[in-house]
Amino acid sequence: MEILMKFWCLDLVALRGFVFSILILNFVFSCQILFLQPLVAALDGQPSDAAALFERASQSIKVKKYSEALDDLIAAIETDPGLSEAYWHQASILRRFCRYEESEKSYKKFLEMKPRNSAAEKELAQLFQAQSALDSAKSLFDSGNFTKALEFIDKVILVFSPACSEAKLLKVRLLLTAKDYSSAISETGHVLKEDEDNLEALLLRGRAYYYLADHDVAIRHYQKGLRLDPEHGELKKAYFGLKNLLKKTKSAEDNASKGKLRLAVEEYKTALALDPDHTAYNVHLHLGLCKVLVKLGRGKEAVTSCSGALEIDEELLEALVQRGEAKLLVEDWEGAVADLKSAAEKSPQDMNIREALMRAERSLKLSQRKDYYKILGISKTASVSEIKRAYKKLALQWHPDKNVDNRAEAEAKFQEIAAAYEILGDEEKRTKYDSGEDIDEGMGMGGGGFNPFGGEGQQYTFHFEGGFPGGGFGGFHF
Incomplete structure (x- = not known):
């Protein structure tokens, strides 16, 4: 019995000690809550009460750090759900970011707490306008x-939601369709300043640089986006499309330099077909294609290609020169002179252009004189005897005495035939004619030249050697 009493006393002491330990631990834990938590919060830079969080959010709003302000407002509301002003500020920031559904809830929560607040009601009405404008x-x-x-997207950004990245990116797409690439670069720059990893902004900014033919910068934007998301469909399409365009262009240029002209033509055409809207780059493809076609003597196609380059850049001197050369190939003498004269005015010191212009002017002059070979119906390689036979045959056919019913026409034809024979029947004159030299001023140019009938009232005797074919007259008299 005595032993049992001793054990019971020991258990009582142990129990009292256990209870005392529990009380000590509770005291320590309470001290941690009361004293250590504010200290830790202070060390972390986080205010421990709703009022301090709200004040810091207000300061962030003043310096336009809206994301940081929003985080503090959310924390303030969690700490004190009755802090009405925090809901209003939260709603205003959410509207700026065009998070309209969340913003509407915050406005309505504030108006539940502060009914008929005219300023908040006005902002809520503006929210609905902003949402409608974005949807439109x-x-x-x-x-x-x-x-x-x-027009609608500018209203969203400038009036209601200036921090709305969705609206800004839609504006960039609209600027791209309007070919305002510099503004598109500027707008995406603002978005990337807020979020440097925004994939859509990287894609659209890359496209703007692409359409300005700044391909190296475009590739860097595409590559950065693909590092963030290797499976992004639009970024992959843009990146590999640009790489293919550059590959085709290089292949075309290499083949042209190696003299593989027909292969170069096909590759230039393939490159042009990849993106017909890429005018800033296609101007050079059109020019490269034109130069190759000129070398091949395919004048008509060359004129089309160079015209394509000049439609994009009317000041492109080389395209103007090449089109002039192409027009010479298709015997558009006047067009060639016009293009080359314009090129010479733009670059008066370029001797190659001046020489080309002189060739064109000479060709134009030759085209305007009468074709004596054509008049006599002979080739340019005809022999002297062939020239003589053709002349006799035509002179007999168009002799005015044999064409009484159409004497005026016959006299004009007979005059042409005689003038042609005078030039082609004389070796020296024929050589000068063939080389494009002037023989007698005005001869063969449609006025005042050789006239077998002489002046008005005069007589002209025209003799054929050996008489007319078939005998008869040794000459005839008018």
Whole structure:
């Protein structure tokens, strides 16, 4: 019995000690909550009460650090759900970011706590206008009405939601359709400043640089986006499309330099077909194709290619010169002179252009004189005897005495035939004629030259050696 009493006393002491330990631990834990937590919060830079969080959010709003302000407002509301001003500020920031559904909930929560607040009610009405404007811009963009869509999207960004990246990126797409590439680069720059890993901004900024033919910068944007998301469909398409374009262009240029002209033509055409809208780059493809076609003597196609280059850049001197050369190939003498004269005016010191212009002017002059070979119906390689036979045959055919019913026409024809024979029947004159030299001023140019009938009232005797074919007259008299 005595032993049992001793054990019972020991258990009682142990129990009292255990209870005392529990009380000590509770005290320590309470001290941690009361004293250590504020200290840790202070060390972390985080305010421990809703008022401090709200104040810091207000300061962030003043310096336009809206994301940081929003985080503090959310924390303040969690700490004190009755802090009405935090809901209003939160709603305003959410509207700036065009998070309209969340913003609407915050406005309504504030108005539950502060009914009939006119300023908040006005902002809520503006939120609905902003949401409507953004929806309208999207719908107009999808329907292809880009000009009207841009009006709505500017209203969203400039008036209601200046921090709305969705609206800004839609604006960039609209700027790309309007070919305002510099503005597109500027707009995407603002988005990437806020979020440097925004994939859509990287894609659209890359496209803007691409259409400015700044391909190296475009590739860097595509590559950065693909490092963030290797399976991004639009980025992959843009990147590999550009790489293919550059590959085809290099192949065309290499083949042209190696003299493989027909292969170069096909590759230039393939490169042009890859993106017909890429005008800043296609101007050089058109020019390269034109130069190769000129070398091949395919004048008509060359004129088309060089005209394509000049439609993009009317000041492109080399395209103007090459089109002049192409027009010479198709015997468009006047067109060739016009192009080469314009090129010479743009670059008066270029001797190659001046020489080409002189060739064109000479060709034009030759084209305007009468073709004596054609008049006599002979080739340019005809022998002296062939020239003489042709002359006698035509002179007999068009002799005015044999064409009484159409004497005026016959006299004109007979005059042409005689003038042709005078030039081609004389070896020295024929040589000068063939080389394009002037023989007698005005001869063969449609006026005042050789006239077998002489002046008015005069007589002209025209003799054939050996008489007319078939005998008879040794000559005839007018």
